Amino acid sequence: MKLNRRTFIGASAAAASALAAPTVWGAAHGRPKVVVIGGGAGGATAARYIAKDSDGGIDVTLVEPTRKYYTCFFSNLYLGGFRDFESLGHTYGKLASDYGINVVHDWAVGVDRDARKVTLASGAVLDYDRLVISPGIDFVEGSVPGWDINAQNEMPHAYKAGSQTQLLKAQVENMREGGLFAMVAPPNPYRCPPGPYERVSMVAHVLKAKNPTAKILILDPKEKFSKQALFEEGWQKHYPGMIERIGPDFGGDKVEVRPDSMEVVIDGEVQKVDVCNVIPAQKAGRICELAGITDGRWAPVVPHTMQSRMDENIHVLGDASAQGDMPKSGFSANSQAKVCATAVRGALTGSKVFPAKFSNTCWSLVATDDGIKVGATYEATDEKIASTGGFVSQTGEDPELRKRTYEESLGWYAGITADMFG
Structure with a gap:
């Protein structure tokens, strides 16, 4: 039916x-x-x-x-x-x-x-x-070191729809050429298990058309995620070379953010980013x-x-x-x-x-x-x-x-x- x-x-x-x-x-x-x-x-x-x-x-x-x-x-x-x-x-x-x-x-x-x-x-x-x-x-306070609700305008969560969603879209569309979009994914359990990875797909869809040399970095505390094989197959097919995911084996569970300087720290290593979508616990x-x-x-x-x-x-x-x-x-x-x-x-x-x-x-x-x-x-x-x-x-x-x-x-x-x- x-x-x-x-x-x-x-x-x-x-x-x-x-x-x-x-x-x-x-x-x-x-x-x-x-x-x-x-x-x-x-x-x-x-x-x-x-x-x-x-x-x-x-x-x-x-x-x-x-x-x-x-x-x-x-x-x-x-x-x-x-x-x-x-x-x-x-x-x-x-x-x-x-x-x-x-x-x-x-x-x-x-x-x-x-x-x-x-x-x-x-x-x-x-x-x-x-x-x-x-x-x-x-959101669980302190679940992402360096981020709290006061940082949502610099690093939006967009996990309650409305102005946050509009803000994140504007940030993505105005990224510098060849810039880096980072997502801090949430630990289980959380709202809409496939949601962060569909979001990555949609951001990649926009960047492929408007900013094809840009990159996406997923910082993920989970070993696996919903529909993983399907998303990874799709990313390879539609957005080859654009998306990288770092799981807990390589520091995805040890992430700090610095909203004022637009940096993420991955297991002690500092990475400058252009847009950062933080989805807390x-x-x-x-x-x-x-x-x-x-x-x-x-x-x-x-x-x-x-x-x-x-x-x-x-x-x-x-x-x-x-x-x-x-x-x-x-x-x-x-x-x-x-x-x-x-x-x-x-x-x-x-x-x-x-x-x-x-x-x-x-x-x-x-x-x-x-x-x-x-x-x-x-x-x-x-x-x-x-x-x-x-x-x-x-x-x-x-x-x-x-x-x-x-x-x-x-x-x-x-x-x-x-x-x-x-």
Whole structure:
């Protein structure tokens, strides 16, 4: 089946299971209240499905600071010149008008778990019966010596889409002739496992056209990475001699950066660079720490319901969760959100809850019409979300198949953003 906007939403809705119309309990106290923190692939999807499938039986409030949400997934295609920036931006108007969701543009700065209240930066306080937290990632301070968030204008991370993505694109396009682009890749686990290497591909695509004598240096603390054979085959085919990767055997795990002088230090050796994309180690978004539901880095969850293992009235989705085998991706967050929505409606309205099943696919673009993918299906066990089968593109595939894979990814993007934002 070719994946497009309609088939993605239909298949996803079927996987989430259409439930019988719920009967609201606790009516004497008004409708049950759900607060969702974070308006990305996890939060927006959960808010929409809880509101839509409860048919007004649950009061849903979505807290998201930005009025226009730019997807991190597909932002590499903007870097490579395959999409314009505004195509990544999505607003929340339909969630409010079509589904009755109260969309609040503010920062959540505190969670009182005993009182079941969320405090916002404005001072407002929201009551909840269930809380869904899907805040994405924050960065681990000190994980790249010499870099902190104050250095993001000199050495952007661009791992939260928006102005950082625009900045990195401008830096790449304005590199001096024959200059050096360096990437400090993150350690596992992190958002979008193939993401840094698709980004390298897209930067190479731009440089090949505009600055063909430029070089790319990847400084990588990992011994291996997602879809490695596919990316390396593509780099050799499309960008021969341009890309070098230094892994931990040669100092890729011993990197310091000097933003003021635009230098990287690799196991004691100083290298001058023209552009440096630093992608630090990652952790659950800050609100998870403030709520006291992390293991120090991520937020452990019960796989069947995505409930926090530390508070049954809180569900954690997407990149922030520690759930088992699923990668941290937009598709994963969207899939988990539907399981969460079913569980929340079951708990608050008595509607039927079906066994949790999940899926994920990660597409990457290596060059024009050269798309690759990896994916899997999953089910919930008591210990973790466990993989039940997977697939991956193969080296040496026919160019026409690679083109179809890329086109499939475009259909998925249209589908998932419609699924998130209505």
